[in-house]
Amino acid sequence: MPFPRTSGILLHPTSLPSRFGIGDFGAEAYQFVDFLAESKQQLWQILPLGPTGDSNSPYASYCAIAGNPLLISPDLLYKKGLISEDSLTNLPDFPAETVDFTKVIATKLPILKTACNNFKTHATLNQQQEFQDFCQSQAYWLDDYALFMALKQAHHGSSWHKWESAIAQRKPEALEKWQQQLAEEIFYHQYLQFEFFWQWSQLKRYANQRGIQILGDIAIYVAHDSADVWANPGNFCLDESGEPALMAGTPPDYFSSTGQLWGNPVYNWVRLKQDNFQWWVQRFQSMLNCVDLIRIDHFRGFQAYWAVNQGETTATNGRWIEAPGEAFFQVLKQELGQMPIIAEDLGEITPEVYALRDKFEFPGMKILQFAFGEGLQAEKRFLPYNYESNSVVYTGTHDNDTTVGWFQQLLPPERKQVLSYLGCHNESEINWDLIRLALSSVANQAIIPLQDILGLGTEARMNFPGKAVGSWGWRYQSTALTPEISDRLRAMTLMYGRVSQDLL
Secondary structure, eight states, X not given: OOOOSEEEEEOOGGGSOOTTXXXXXXXXXXXXXXXXXXXXXXXXXXXXXXXXXXXXXXXXXXXXXXXXXXXXXXXXXXXXXXXXXXXXXXXXXXXXXXXXXXXXXXXXHHHHXXXXXXXXXXXXXXXXXXXXXXXXXXXXXXHHHHHHXXXXXXXXXXXXXXSOHHHHTTOHHHHHHHHHHTHHHHHHHHHHHHHHHHHHHHHHHHHHHTTOEEEEEEOSSOOSSSHHHHHOGGGXXXXXXXXXXXXXXXXXXXXXXXXXXXXXXOBXXXXXXXXXXXXXXXXXXXXXXXXXXXXXXXXXXXXXXXXXXXXXXSSTTOEEEEOOHHHHHHHHHHXXXXXXXXXXXXXXXXXXXXXXXXXXXXXXXXXXXXGOSSGGGXXXXXXXXXXXXXXXXXXXXXXXXXHHHHHHTSOHHXXXXXXHHHTOSOGGGHHHHXXXXXXXXXXXXXXXXXXXXXXXXXXXXXXXTTOSSSOSOBOOOGGGSOHHHHHHHHHXXXXXXXXXXXXX
């Protein structure tokens, strides 16, 4: 569906400042919302909020619906009387501009465990009722997730398909046995989700009150080692041992001679369609309870997906298999109405994918960095004169280098090409020149990574696709969001008509 002409900022909550080593839903998150409002921005785009595994990637979560407990604010727990002031002192010296996930986990999980124990013994009757109501309303995913996480801990972190067969295959007697044996741990994980969604709902309500909408991100695939696959194995292409029989990825292209092998199990779309796509419908409904708009990552996988047989070590020998995307989105529209969806339509996209996107009027994405360069690296469809209004323009995404870092790595002729297109000769503010180009375009929505607004280089890059380490850790410091930057962003946003009349 076409959206109003607006603009916003891309920032994952883990990148917020915090004395606990990782961004959370505490005071700094509210200050960021204030910065958005003062700068006349109306969108805050985030990455998936799920609990992350060893890679720390928000796109490899233990559950498609659950929230990451590391985003829970200890300061807010203290205000609720769930932890003492002693829990907030003698913190380690965390790095200021990146997340040391190992140190964060070692510091925050004991705090969360204390809060859970105090809640269990000291919660008021009203708080107990709120917790029970939450567990009941979210039982369709929470029961499986809490048991899965408790089981994972009991099995020393091993993947579910390596557990003893009775519980791996969810035999009723095994489920009952483990539910009784792990009752305390199950309660702990239920409580963490209760606290996560309470804190997030308060933050989202504040953002909405200030005229900010949350743009969430839904990853098309889920991790193999997840509650989703363990609890719903029939929805995925698995072999008898629980391993992915067909793995997701992308085919070889100009950028990778062997393609990308992600390893996620692909969907059993025949089974999902027989069930009228109810697993997917529930997933979207849960997202709409947490965000205002949804970006679908790897949208092209709803039209056709690249499937690689088990045992392959690269994506070279995969094949395209058609997916029932049109039937699914019809069901989604029937059950949930006109959906506020943005389609991530990047990469090698076919006419059939565009047709699926356009049939449901989903805006596509335009990346300015992709518009410049030599040979196949430059895609002229990303130059603003080729845009349609029903689209979303970015300087870059979380998968790109920052604009400053990107520009510095261009060859001299390519830099000259960029500056010529922009009509400028000074490259010292290339980030603001590209921001101006995005905001001035006809695209209904323009979203800028905070790194570009701050003019940061490659050291602030969020993700390095294909690299096993070094991603997802960037954070900004509290002093970075200056009044001068806010004034400049506000002036440019007003100049290019991206502010609704009620905010003027």
